[in-house]
Structure formats: C-alpha cells, structure tokens
Amino acid sequence: MASDGFDFSPGAQVPLTGAAGQTAATHALASAAYRDGPVAEILKANNEWHTSVVKPGKFSLFEPNLGEAFSRAVQTRTLGGARKALIQSFGTEPQSIVEHCLAATGIRKERDTKLTGITVLFGLVFLPGLLLWMAVFQLRRTLAGAQNKSAGALGTLLLVAVGGLIALFLFKLPFGGFWALYLRVMLVAPIVGWMLAKRVCEATAKDMRARWDALLAGGGIGAKVPEAVPGHPNETAREQLRQGLEKLTAEQQSNSVFYAGPKGILGMGTRWGSWQMAEELVSKEPGKDINQFRSWDVVRAIHDKMKMLERGPLNSGGFPKPSVKHWIVSPVGENAKEVARPEGQDVEAFQVKGHEIQRICNHQQFGGGNRHYLGVQFTLWDGQLVITMMITVTVLHETLRIEVTGHALGPVHPLFTTKPAPKTVTVSKTVRFWETVDRHLPLVETREVVRLAVRAPFTWYPPLLDFLGGKLVLPEPFGLRHAWADQPWRHRFMADDAMRAATPVLRVAHAAAIRVLEENGVDTDRFGNRSMVVSSFVQDPTPRKADLYDA
Incomplete structure (x- = not known):
C-alpha cells in the first residue's frame, strides 16, 4: 500500500515561491488553534455539505474551549496512527496548520504542567476543600448554563453562601486541635492556589492571543514543534510524528x-457550470x-496549450500562472463517510503513475x-479562492466529446478571520460621572481559571478529557x-473571477483539440461551428448547481 512503510521525507527542500503569497486561508485556519472562545462557536462555520458536531461530555466543568477542541480534533484526525484518507486542502498548506495545532498544544502543556503542580500543592493535599469548591463551581455552571458568560443570580448567591460558611469556620469551630487547623486551611488553600493559577493562565492567554492576532495580520511567529525533530534513531515517537507530517x-x-x-469534487467545491x-x-x-489517434493525444495537446494561459496579446495583467495537472477522479457516494485512495503497483506515494493515467484516459x-x-x-x-476547470475527452463509436466543467471553492468562514477583541467594560468616571471610560478586564475569568486548573492534571491522557468534557467531531x-x-458567489469580485476564467479555458481547449483533429485528417467544420455555439453558451453570467439534475 502506498501509505504504509514509506518515508515521505523529500530530504533537502527548496522553498516553493509559487505558494509564498497563498497564506490567508492557511493562517485563518491555523489561528483557530489559539482561540479561547466557546467550542460551540465553530458550529457557525458549518456549510451546506459539511457539518461539525460538538459531542458533550459528562461534566461541563471539563469542557474544552474552541482552541483546545480544534487542536485536539485536527491532530487526531491528521496524525493518528489508523487515520482515514484525507481530502486535499487546495489553497492552503495543511502541514502548517497542523504544526500550529501542535505548537498550541505544546504551549498549553507547559501551562498545564504548572497548573498541575499548583493543583497538587494546594488541592490534592487539601482534597476535601478542593472537591467542595469543584462541586460549587460545577453547580454554578449547571445553573447558569455552560456557555453563558454571566453566572446568574442563583449561582452568585450560592458562592456568597459558601463564602459566608467558610468565614464562619475560620473564626469558630465546634472542635479544636490539628483537625480544626486542617479544616481552616483546607477551605482557604484552594483560593490561594486559584490566585497563583490565575497568573499562569493570564500569561498564557496573552501569548496565545498574540499568536492569533499575528497570524491574521499576515505574519506571526512560526509554529515550533521540537517533538517532530528526532535527536537520535531511538526516539520513535518523534520519528513517527515527523513521518506523519511528511505523509500529510x-x-x-x-x-x-x-x-x-451533488457535493462535487471533494476539496474543489461544487460544479457550477x-x-x-x-x-x-x-x-x-x-x-x-x-x-x-487516442484521447490522450488530444488531452496532451490541451495540456500544453493550457500552460500558456498566462500569456496574452495585451499587457493587461490577466491570468496568473495556473496549475495544470492530470487528475484521476473516483466516484463516491454523496453521504460517504470515508474515501479510499487508489492502491497497488501503479501508485507510489499517493501519486498515480503516468502510464496508468494514460490507460485510464484512453480506455475507462x-x-x-x-x-x-x-x-x-x-x-x-491570497489562497481564499480556488477556481478549478476540469476537462475530459471521450471517444465513443464515432463521436468525440470534450467537456469542460467549472468548480469553485470559496473563502474560509468569517469565523476564522475574526481577530481577538480586548475584553473591556464601559464605566463612568469617578468625578465626571457623565463621562465614560473603557476599562480593560482580565483575559481569564474566575470560572475559566477553575476550568483550566481542573483539566490540567488530566492532560496526560486526552481520551479521558474527551470523555469527561466532550470533544469536537x-x-x-x-x-x-x-x-x-x-x-464564493456572495463576494462580487470572487464570483466575477470564477466566471471569467471559464471562457478562455474553454476556447483554448477547443482550439487545441481542433488542431489535433486537423492533423489527423478529421473534418473540423462541424467542430468549429459547435465550438462557436458553446462559446456563446459560456457567456451566461449565472452560476448554477450543475450537479443537481432536475429529473
């Protein structure tokens, strides 16, 4: 099998200049790894054909935020040992996105290591007090709603009641000695631990938001994944991770x-024409x-002409250099949950070999x-729009057919392009009370510190956290x-670009095919007339759902 036992590392690499400017979609998706909003926000990005699901856990106190759930889901899906085949991500660099997920996970692990130490010192030693506070916060979240930013009157009243009970215990207890001292410290120690944990969480939150903002600004710090660089042959985990990224x-x-x-070609978008x-x-x-002559002779002539698309008689900018490639298209069901890439001796490193491409073109x-x-x-x-024109040539009996179809993949959902907003509250000035001022709030709220501190000891085994807090599917x-x-049709210029590309591609394909026919003694008058008729049809400015047949 092409994907087993093969080292996909290319050795020494030269940067590809052609993809240097195609970073907007890559950075937008990578920024999700650093986000700190509710995980349910990603459901807003679901589209007509592809739907993410948030699977709830047992306790809302353990639930992940958007960045944690996204990083975990993407890493597991793209680098898991028994993962299924992936769909190509045109216009993006998936390895870069996954590396940012790994880097974000590494930052969180460093934070969780510190939080675990604080939890052990101020929580595990005083376990009854920790469990009491956890129960209070869990009940508070349940009453207020896990995704609600305000706790609600009942939850706040519960905290006040527990605080009053603790104050009473600090001053008067029905017994004395060691247990009285332990009981007092047991109730206060988790609060001290919370204060220390808050400082750790705040520093990490600032770092994550800075990376999030920098990615969307067009640059940012590159993802550092030291665990993907083996230091010696015995570091099997690092070697597996490196090979996983190369395989991706x-x-x-x-x-x-x-x-x-009706979903079209997966990764290229639906067929609109x-x-x-x-x-x-x-x-x-x-x-x-x-x-x-064979179908391949016509396809090869069209291929050579398509590579010249960026050249024109006028100096008007025109087409950028296109990617012209032979594709092998496999049919799958509309609701298929997985795909299987071609395998066998005609496939190497996920690439169908040239002789097999010719055979399929001529005979299938x-x-x-x-x-x-x-x-x-x-x-x-900048990578946000991918236009693909697919051309197929068939010969059945005495009829030659050239079909050109248009596919368009639009920009990533605006959820991924929103920058982090500072947390502020508008308050009145002390003296000039008729004037207001924006006061910056801490990035990490009280209940968020509790959530992170509770999750931290379990990060060594992510499946347990998935069970307790839920995950992104x-x-x-x-x-x-x-x-x-x-x-792309909601963006006027993107829609224009998609439809403008169709006519030149269609005419170049027809011209190249007619030249081959003339060279092989075929009467091309009918083909020329038909080409003119089709060229008039392509002037229609309306995109359609060409894969939805009204039958």
Whole structure:
C-alpha cells in the first residue's frame, strides 16, 4: 500500500515561491488553534455539505474551549496512527496548520504542567476543600448554563453562601486541635492556589492571543514543534510524528480526487457550470479514413496549450500562472463517510503513475472505474479562492466529446478571520460621572481559571478529557479547507473571477483539440461551428448547481 512503510521525507527542500503569497486561508485556519472562545462557536462555520458536531461530555466543568477542541480534533484526525484518507486542502498548506495545532498544544502543556503542580500543592493535599469548591463551581455552571458568560443570580448567591460558611469556620469551630487547623486551611488553600493559577493562565492567554492576532495580520511567529525533530534513531515517537507530517504533505500532493455527487469534487467545491462539444469524427477527404489517434493525444495537446494561459496579446495583467495537472477522479457516494485512495503497483506515494493515467484516459470512458480529467487550477485572493476547470475527452463509436466543467471553492468562514477583541467594560468616571471610560478586564475569568486548573492534571491522557468534557467531531470525509469553506458567489469580485476564467479555458481547449483533429485528417467544420455555439453558451453570467439534475 502506498501509505504504509514509506518515508515521505523529500530530504533537502527548496522553498516553493509559487505558494509564498497563498497564506490567508492557511493562517485563518491555523489561528483557530489559539482561540479561547466557546467550542460551540465553530458550529457557525458549518456549510451546506459539511457539518461539525460538538459531542458533550459528562461534566461541563471539563469542557474544552474552541482552541483546545480544534487542536485536539485536527491532530487526531491528521496524525493518528489508523487515520482515514484525507481530502486535499487546495489553497492552503495543511502541514502548517497542523504544526500550529501542535505548537498550541505544546504551549498549553507547559501551562498545564504548572497548573498541575499548583493543583497538587494546594488541592490534592487539601482534597476535601478542593472537591467542595469543584462541586460549587460545577453547580454554578449547571445553573447558569455552560456557555453563558454571566453566572446568574442563583449561582452568585450560592458562592456568597459558601463564602459566608467558610468565614464562619475560620473564626469558630465546634472542635479544636490539628483537625480544626486542617479544616481552616483546607477551605482557604484552594483560593490561594486559584490566585497563583490565575497568573499562569493570564500569561498564557496573552501569548496565545498574540499568536492569533499575528497570524491574521499576515505574519506571526512560526509554529515550533521540537517533538517532530528526532535527536537520535531511538526516539520513535518523534520519528513517527515527523513521518506523519511528511505523509500529510505527500497526500496533499496526490493526483487522485473524489466525486461525491451533488457535493462535487471533494476539496474543489461544487460544479457550477458545464459546457460540452460533441461531434462526429468524419474524414475531410471522402473515401479516406482518418488517422488513428487516442484521447490522450488530444488531452496532451490541451495540456500544453493550457500552460500558456498566462500569456496574452495585451499587457493587461490577466491570468496568473495556473496549475495544470492530470487528475484521476473516483466516484463516491454523496453521504460517504470515508474515501479510499487508489492502491497497488501503479501508485507510489499517493501519486498515480503516468502510464496508468494514460490507460485510464484512453480506455475507462464508459461503465465502471475511475475517470481521467485534466485540471486547470487558479489559486487567487491570497489562497481564499480556488477556481478549478476540469476537462475530459471521450471517444465513443464515432463521436468525440470534450467537456469542460467549472468548480469553485470559496473563502474560509468569517469565523476564522475574526481577530481577538480586548475584553473591556464601559464605566463612568469617578468625578465626571457623565463621562465614560473603557476599562480593560482580565483575559481569564474566575470560572475559566477553575476550568483550566481542573483539566490540567488530566492532560496526560486526552481520551479521558474527551470523555469527561466532550470533544469536537469533524465532518467526514475530512479536509482542512473544504470543511469550513463558504460559497464564493456572495463576494462580487470572487464570483466575477470564477466566471471569467471559464471562457478562455474553454476556447483554448477547443482550439487545441481542433488542431489535433486537423492533423489527423478529421473534418473540423462541424467542430468549429459547435465550438462557436458553446462559446456563446459560456457567456451566461449565472452560476448554477450543475450537479443537481432536475429529473
């Protein structure tokens, strides 16, 4: 199998300049690893075809925030030992996103190590007091609602009552000696631990928010993942992580994709337009047969012409250099929960070999099996818009058909592009009470400190935290980009770019195909007329759901 027992490391690497500016979508998705909002916020980013689910745990006090749940879910899905195949994330660098998830997890582990020490010193030694305070906060969260920022009158009254009871115990107890002293310290020690934990949590929160803000500003500190760099051959865990990241990049470069019915090609978006030219192959010299040629000959000519798309007669900017690639498309069910990449001797490192691509192009045009498409892909708007024009050539009996379809993958959901907002409250001035001023609040609230301190001792075994606090369940088949992509049609210029790309690509494909036909003795008058008719159809400015057949 292509994905087992293969070291995907390319050795010495040279930076790819073509992807240098395509960072907006990558940074937006990576910033989710550093966010501190409620995990339910990510449900706002669900789209028509792909839906994330927040699975609740047993206790709301253990529930993760957005960054913790996102990092955990992405790491498990992309680097897990028995993970399923991933969908390519066009316009992004998935390895960079996963590395930021690992880096965020590393920062949280450092914080949790300190919090665990504080919990042991001020909590475990005085366990009855810790359990009492935990019960109070759990009840308070249950009464107020886990996602509600204000505790509610009943929850606040509960805290006041417990505080009054503690004050009473500090001054008067029905017994004395060691147990009286222990009881007093037992009730106060968790409060002292909370104060220390608050300082640790506040410092980490500032660091995480600074990274979040810097990523969305277009730069930021790169993700540091020292655990992915083995120091010697015996560090198997680090070596497995390194190979997992290399495998992720290799799968991103795979030339096989999946067509999921109305959902379109997974990772490329739904099909919004389709144009076909189909005519009979007739010799231009009566009584003489045409020269034998194959579908691959036409595809190869179209491929060569498509590489020249960025050149034009006028100096008008025009097309950027497109990515022209041969794709093997496998059909999957509309509601399929997983996909399987091609395997066997014709596949190496997730790449279908050239001779197999030619065979599929020439012979698998009707009936079962995978199909061949020539893809012309433009990555625009700093990676936020991916336009893919897919071209397929088929010959059935005496009819040659050239089909061009348009796919568009829009920007990531605005949830991922929102910057961190400072926590402030507007209050009146002391003297000039008619004037107001914004007062900055701590980044970490009281109940958030308690939540982090309670979770910290369990971070050594994340599945237990998933059970206690819940987790984020990612949509399947999963890809980092298409799972949270919006439609481009709500953005006027993105929609214009998608529709403008169709006509030049269509005409270049037709011109290249007609040239091959002429070279092989085919009468191209009908093809030329049909090309003009199709070119008039492509002027229609309205995108449609081309995969939804009204039948």
